[in-house]
Amino acid sequence: MASLNKLYENPVMQKLQTLGGKFQSNNALNAISNGMMGTMSLILAGSIFTIIATLLSLTGVLQATDTVYQWLQLPYNMTLGLVSVAVAFGIAYSYSKSLGIGKELANGFVSMFLFLMVASPAHSVVLEDGSALTVLDTSFLGATGLFTAIIMSLVVVRIIKFCTDHNVTIKMPDSVPPFLGDSFAALIPLVINIVLWCGLNTLCQNILSASIPALIIGLLSVPLGALISVPGMFVLGFICMLLWSMGIHGTAITNAIVFPVLMGAYQVNAELVASGAAPVFSAVMLFGALTTVGGTGNVLPLAICCLRSKSAQLRAVGKAGVVPAVFNISEPMLFGAPIMYNPILAVPFILNGLITMLIIYLGYMVGFLQPGYVLIMTALPVFMQEVLGSMAWQNIFIPIVAFVVGYLVYSPFVRIYDKQCLENEQAETASAGK
Template sequence: MAAFEKLYESAFMQKLQAWGGKLQSNKALNAISSGMMSAMGVILAGAIFTILATLLNLAGVLETTDTLYQWLTTPYNMTMGILSVVVSFAVGYVYSRNLGMTSNLASGVVTLILFLMVASPVQSVTLEDGSTMSALNTTWLGGSGLFTALIIPLVAVRIMKFCQEHHIAIKMPEAVPQFLSDAFASLVPLVINIFLWHGINTLCEMVLTTQLPGAITGLISIPLAPLTSVPGLIVLAIISQLLWGFGIHGTIAVYPVIMAPLLTYYQTNAELVAQGLDPVFAPIAIWGVLNCCGGSGNVLSLTVMMLRAKSEQLRAVSKAGIVPVLFNLNEPIAFGAPIMYNPVLIIPFILNVAVCMLVVYAGYMVGFFQPGYILIMTTLPVVLQSFMPSLAWQNLLIAPLVFVISFVIYYPFFKVYDRQLCEKEAAVKAEAEVQAA
């Protein structure tokens, strides 16, 4: 414990905590953090049905084409599948409240509308029978559109705040109910925001042939394309984890970069195995190490620690998130701890991935771990995630190995963060007792 006391009191940790305090007190970053945490219920609800569908599929009870399987995945599609829609509303609502605005609900509605406008504008679709219908493309409504769902509220609410401060609004008589007055007050800034965001989105479609979320993801992925060697993949993984720390779905951001070599790797090895030959190693094989033990950042070890935390917040989050994390769904912990915009936890979140990838790479090099030849395009439970692509017993040990390494790396930072939260919780309780007295 003395070692942790020294770590907690070290200049590095003191500066890190001070920086974290500044980030958390920032009104915009606080809105992002609070908005994401408010989506916890949505995330967990979607995870429950995903886990049930996955278990029934793995047990051979259901095929992915079965009606019941589709029924079970519908709640996921309408929760995690539209996560960015929820976040766009929540961040807009919280940010307007942080800025002292009165029309918080209207602000959330406006930011939700703006996000839908750029991420999923209504399209006319022709069906097989020749009839047409209006439809929304869901490509960018889930985690892939999250960064856009964070940017729009921060800018749009600021525009609304400017209009409010400078009385640029339609004024209603005092006898009009407040909710109706707020709705009319938001009309002018809404029109301004529509021109701004619809214009930017149209420009992206004309110049980049994609919508704004796709343009953002594409621009992020361009400089990452050459990183397909072992050192390059580790750098790519570090960048992916860093993006997670800033509220960007890092896995999706780098997906265009890793997809081609990943498909080539599995296709080549599948052909070799079909010919009776052994599959061969390629650098892309180590990519899955970054999310094989609890999702991106290998947060299973962190979740286990949180179950025994002194902080009430961490214990509550871990109890809610342990089952999804066992199925490699990291969102409950990433949003709930939170890891995003948390400099204390983002360091081990990044560091453990780099170390684990190097260790597993060494295992491949000595011939212990076996290359994969089965492309798995879905999330599987811990252990199965690294076993199924190769069906080699050796690869059953990848997840336990990663768990141990990540546990060692997370532990000192977890202890510091747990103590930090305990101090805050104690201060809140003391204040509540004073007010009650």
């Protein structure tokens, strides 16, 4: 306890805590946090159905091609698969409220509408029977479009505020009902936003042959291509976790580099095993250390730490996130804690995976851990994926190591954040009692 107290009193930790307080008081960052946390119930509900589908699949009751299995996966696909749409609405709503410009609901809808126009414009396709169908491309409506949704929501609201502050609106007579007057008042800011975002998106598509979301993902992916090596995996891991902590889908960006190499490594090993030879280690296999116990960021130990917290907020997040984390679904913790734009939790979120990666690498080098040769493309409960992917009992120690490292790394930072959350809750209670 004395050592922990010294850690809390460390100047670096004190500065980190001060920085966290400043982040929490920032309107834009608060809006981002609130917008993301608002999606937690959606993601949690979808996660429950995914867990049921996974259990039924593992026990042989259902196959992935069964209609019931596909039905059980639908809620998850329609929650996480559309999470950026909900975030675009939630951030704009919260940001409008914190800036005091009013019309929060209308501004949320405007932001969501504009995000859909940019990230998923309607296309007409001709089916095999000759009939035409209008469809929306959902590629960037999930977590891959998250950073675009964040930027657009903040800029959209700022444009609306600028127009409101400078009376760049259509004013109706006082006799006009308020809801009708608000609709006309929002017309000019809406047109400005449409011209800005649709014009910018069209410009990007015509000149660079990519939409704004695709351009963001592409630009961030290009410089990472030379990083496929053992040191490169540590760099990619750091970048992936850092991007997640900034609200960018780091996995989607780094997967453009990691996944093709990973598939090749597993194919080589599958051929070796089929010929009677032993599978070989590839540096790209280290990337799994970032997600082995609780999904992205190894958040299962974080959920356990939250369950032991004193603040009601963190205990609630821990209760909501612990079961999905057992099934390697990290979104309830990522959005609920939250980790994004939260410097106190971002540090252990980034650090624990890198330490785990180093220990696992040493395990491979001494020959204890075994390389995988069965590529499993679905989320499985903790302990299962590593064993089934390699058919080696030794690999059960990968999530064990990750849990121990994660708990030791997350614990002191959660204590700091818990203290901050508890003080905020006590201040709110005292304020409400006056």
